[in-house]
Amino acid sequence: MRLPLIGLLLFSQLSFAQEAATVSLKNDREGKSFFENPAKVSRALRDFKGEELLEIYQNSIKGVEGSKLCAFDVNKSMSDALLKKSRRFDAYEGVLLYLRSKDQFDDVVVKILLDARKVSTTTIDLPKSEDQLRKPSDKVKLAEMVKTVGTFKERFLKNACYDDAYRNLLGEIRKVGDVTDVELEGLFVEAAKKKVINTETYLLLERARLNEISTNGLTLKSYYQKMTSLRLHKPLRDATERSDFITEKALKTKVSHRIQLYANYSDLQIMLMADVVKRLRTRLEAKKVTISIFGEDEEVEIITLEPMERFRLAIKLLRKDMALLATNTYFNGRTPGYMDLISASYETSLIPATELKELGGLEEIWNPAKTFWEKASVWIRTFSSVATVAIPAPYGFIPALVLVVIEATVGKGADTQPDNTVLF
Amino acid sequence: MKTKILVLLSLFSFSALAIDHEMEALVRSDLANMPVTEKVTLTNLVSEDSFDGEFFKIVKGKSQDAVKFSEEKHLTFRAATAYYHLMKARSFFVDVVKSEYVKNIPKMTIRIEHSNQFSELGHFAHDNLEPQFNNALTIPAGKGLESRGVQPWGMEIWFRPSKKINIKDLRVNNLQQQEFQVLLSQFRDQIRMQSLQRFLSNIAVAYTNNDYQGPSPFSQESLIRTVGSTLIIEAGYLLMDPLTKMLSRKWYWLDTAMIPEIIYHEYSHAALSDALVLSHSTAVIEGMADFFAGQIADSPKLATRIKKYNTYNGKNAKRKQDYMIQFEMQDYANTDFVFGMLWEMKKVVGDKQGLDFMYSLRKNITTNSGIRNELIEGILNTCDEMCEMPFNDKIRILKALNLKGL
Numbered sequence: 001m002r003l004p005l006i007g008l009l010l011f012s013q014l015s016f017a018q019e020a021a022t023v024s025l026k027n028d029r030e031g032k033s034f035f036e037n038p039a040k041v042s043r044a045l046r047d048f049k050g051e052e053l054l055e056i057y058q059n060s061i062k063g064v065e066g067s068k069l070c071a072f073d074v075n076k077s078m079s080d081a082l083l084k085k086s087r088r089f090d091a092y093e094g095v096l097l098y099l100r101s102k103d104q105f106d107d108v109v110v111k112i113l114l115d116a117r118k119v120s121t122t123t124i125d126l127p128k129s130e131d132q133l134r135k136p137s138d139k140v141k142l143a144e145m146v147k148t149v150g151t152f153k154e155r156f157l158k159n160a161c162y163d164d165a166y167r168n169l170l171g172e173i174r175k176v177g178d179v180t181d182v183e184l185e186g187l188f189v190e191a192a193k194k195k196v197i198n199t200e201t202y203l204l205l206e207r208a209r210l211n212e213i214s215t216n217g218l219t220l221k222s223y224y225q226k227m228t229s230l231r232l233h234k235p236l237r238d239a240t241e242r243s244d245f246i247t248e249k250a251l252k253t254k255v256s257h258r259i260q261l262y263a264n265y266s267d268l269q270i271m272l273m274a275d276v277v278k279r280l281r282t283r284l285e286a287k288k289v290t291i292s293i294f295g296e297d298e299e300v301e302i303i304t305l306e307p308m309e310r311f312r313l314a315i316k317l318l319r320k321d322m323a324l325l326a327t328n329t330y331f332n333g334r335t336p337g338y339m340d341l342i343s344a345s346y347e348t349s350l351i352p353a354t355e356l357k358e359l360g361g362l363e364e365i366w367n368p369a370k371t372f373w374e375k376a377s378v379w380i381r382t383f384s385s386v387a388t389v390a391i392p393a394p395y396g397f398i399p400a401l402v403l404v405v406i407e408a409t410v411g412k413g414a415d416t417q418p419d420n421t422v423l424f
Numbered sequence: 425m426k427t428k429i430l431v432l433l434s435l436f437s438f439s440a441l442a443i444d445h446e447m448e449a450l451v452r453s454d455l456a457n458m459p460v461t462e463k464v465t466l467t468n469l470v471s472e473d474s475f476d477g478e479f480f481k482i483v484k485g486k487s488q489d490a491v492k493f494s495e496e497k498h499l500t501f502r503a504a505t506a507y508y509h510l511m512k513a514r515s516f517f518v519d520v521v522k523s524e525y526v527k528n529i530p531k532m533t534i535r536i537e538h539s540n541q542f543s544e545l546g547h548f549a550h551d552n553l554e555p556q557f558n559n560a561l562t563i564p565a566g567k568g569l570e571s572r573g574v575q576p577w578g579m580e581i582w583f584r585p586s587k588k589i590n591i592k593d594l595r596v597n598n599l600q601q602q603e604f605q606v607l608l609s610q611f612r613d614q615i616r617m618q619s620l621q622r623f624l625s626n627i628a629v630a631y632t633n634n635d636y637q638g639p640s641p642f643s644q645e646s647l648i649r650t651v652g653s654t655l656i657i658e659a660g661y662l663l664m665d666p667l668t669k670m671l672s673r674k675w676y677w678l679d680t681a682m683i684p685e686i687i688y689h690e691y692s693h694a695a696l697s698d699a700l701v702l703s704h705s706t707a708v709i710e711g712m713a714d715f716f717a718g719q720i721a722d723s724p725k726l727a728t729r730i731k732k733y734n735t736y737n738g739k740n741a742k743r744k745q746d747y748m749i750q751f752e753m754q755d756y757a758n759t760d761f762v763f764g765m766l767w768e769m770k771k772v773v774g775d776k777q778g779l780d781f782m783y784s785l786r787k788n789i790t791t792n793s794g795i796r797n798e799l800i801e802g803i804l805n806t807c808d809e810m811c812e813m814p815f816n817d818k819i820r821i822l823k824a825l826n827l828k829g830l
Binding site: 281284285306307308311312354355357358359361362364365400401403404419422 | 611614618796801816
């Protein structure tokens with residue numbers, strides 16, 4: 001009898017010990033930081049030594065479980081420690097960038113912490129103008145909502161991170177009735193007027209509303225969960241490998257490829273995306289590709305593809321795989337971009353850092369970048385056509401000449417007729 | 425001991441026999457790359473009075489005797505030019521490419537002013553059988569035909585005499601000229617359309633606007649304005665062709681023994697013949713020879729202005745006006761497509777490694793290699809062997825080829 005009890009005790013000790021271990025957010029994929037700014041780092045290092053900053057950071061995450069990671073708490077802990085030692089310290093961003101430069105964490109964590117910092121330091125213009133406030137029209141529902149808001153601190157914030165607490169609060173409010181963002185503003189003011197919340201809580205709620213943190217899917221906790229899951233299922237082949245490519249700015253966004261990846265996709269989605277690139281790579285390396293044609297009982301013809309046909313087939317299959325991802329239930333009709341696939345493949349160690357740039361460059365084949373003149377020629381053609389009539393003789397031939405020159409130079413593209421000597 | 429003495433003696437005799445001789449030859453000027461006559465040193469000669477060297481013997485026509493320095497200037501000038509540039513080409517392959525094969529090629533007979541066709545059995549075809557001009561040729565070694573008194577022969581290079589041919593008799597597919605005609609035709613149509621549109625809009629304005637004060641669209645002044653520009657363009661269009669013919673060159677000839685790039689090209693055939701046999705002319709082996717000729721010449725002009733050196737304009741396979749796959753078949757093997765392609769491949773692989781890469785490529789292709797299949801496959805296999813990062817470099821190669829429409 002004693003033996004199983006001892007066993008149970010040991011097991012629970014072990015579990016407890018694992019849970020209590022400090023989380024590690026260390027950078028293990030990124031090269032040059034997307035946020036690199038030596039000037040800000042220098043400012044931070046004017047008041048503190050590097051070792052001090054490292055110690056402050058380590059203390060802020062010490063003993064924190066992965067499931068309880070909160071960017072706002074980390075920021076607060078570090079800020080308090082910094083201000084304790086230097087009252088007028090105002091180079092918090094520099095501190096984060098310094099810690100990033102020492103690989104204590106990566107750009108994703110920097111982004112999360114900076115965004116959290118931005119929320120925490122948002123200034124609110126008070127008092128609010130009554131004329132511009134809107135509240136939910138139904139008075140009964142309004143009262144119910146106000147009551148719910150009053151429970152924010154005790155019911156939601158006490159046991160959850162600020163952003164999670166706010167998200168949960170909104171969920172509860174919406175159970176009572178629909179509320180727009182403008183009405184939320186009015187609701188919080190109403191709650192403050194009715195004194196169900198104090199000024200501090202009101203400011204918390206208003207900052208959260210202004211910064212729309214309920215829509216932000218990328219939190220420290222979710223990032224840690226995704227990353228640990230990926231490392232578990234797809235262990236890194238080379239933990240020392242780093243890539244500058246994935247920390248470059250993603251097109252039409254203000255973040256890097258890697259930040260975009262973690263912001264938009266779950267760990268399972270990332271793994272599925274990476275598999276697409278793995279298949280692409282295998283096809284690109286293929287020495288032989290054949291198409292078999294079967295008659296009734298046997299193979300009647302084998303067509304061997306030429307090297308360029310193999311290449312274009314691989315690209316076509318890639319595009320097919322990308323489109324088919326949208327039909328996968330885990331993607332809910334969403335088609336990831338090609339660069340997201342590349343980032344995912346690197347994140348899961350399926351593609352080494354040295355191959356990212358070339359693989360990423362394949363997108364030019366089906367999505368070529370237009371030169372300035374190609375874009376401008378559309379407009380020049382339009383206006384030249386009008387100008388040929390509008391401009392009086394003898395100068396009317398000038399726009400005509402411009403049109404012909406455009407056709408001869410910019411218009412010198414591929415023939416639209418398909419080449420029937422190739423399969424792909 | 426005796427063997428050692430004999431070896432030493434033969435080495436001494438060789439070095440003693442290596443004679444240098446100064447003569448005038450045609451070379452490329454340093455700055456503008458124009459042909460100029462300069463005094464050059466012909467090295468490694470074994471004769472004091474003829475173009476007989478350690479590696480090359482220059483003869484006239486079917487003769488077996490080297491051209492003497494004392495012969496007529498027309499002949500010696502060509503012989504000196506051929507000898508000088510052949511030595512340059514050989515040095516390139518031995519010292520830069522480090523080809524063991526070229527180092528061990530036996531002395532080659534170089535025939536200048538030679539118009540006989542080649543016969544695989546008899547060495548020379550009959551004198552009267554369609555004499556050849558304006559060309560050059562590298563022939564493989566032959567066993568000869570002892571029963572007919574035909575002696576075996578080694579690898580040779582033949583330079584044909586030049587012969588003036590009227591441009592009318594030359595089958596030229598001048599795609600550049602055709603393209604210009606098309607553009608001019610489009611411009612002419614545009615002006616006509618513009619004149620018509622203006623005429624119609626003048627009529628509309630004149631007959632719908634009660635306050636119109638301008639001249640009638642049918643007045644002489646208006647008609648002259650409307651039709652005038654069209655007439656000028658029409659005159660230009662019709663006169664363009666006769667004017668071009670009147671002002672352009674009418675005669676064509678090619679003195680191949682006097683053109684360094686052709687000399688390099690022919691020698692490159694010989695240098696690559698360990699892998700690319702000289703059985704017949706194909707786009708791939710011509711392209712390879714062109715590539716090395718360009719390297720020996722070290723002239724960017726050759727690469728960038730390929731159009732001027734060739735009757736075809738096959739650089740961009742995406743435009744069917746410029747390129748058709750049939751151009752790469754045997755009859756059209758003198759296209760520049762493979763040359764341009766290999767030149768670009770060298771840039772993709774990297775200039776530093778490019779030369780070694782292209783030289784190694786010969787082992788992965790054959791004389792009968794097609795472009796889209798065996799040549800590209802050969803390039804990819806060579807990359808597997810030689811590229812620093814084969815996966816990345818192969819992707820870059822495939823992208824570059826795809827962009828060219830292959």
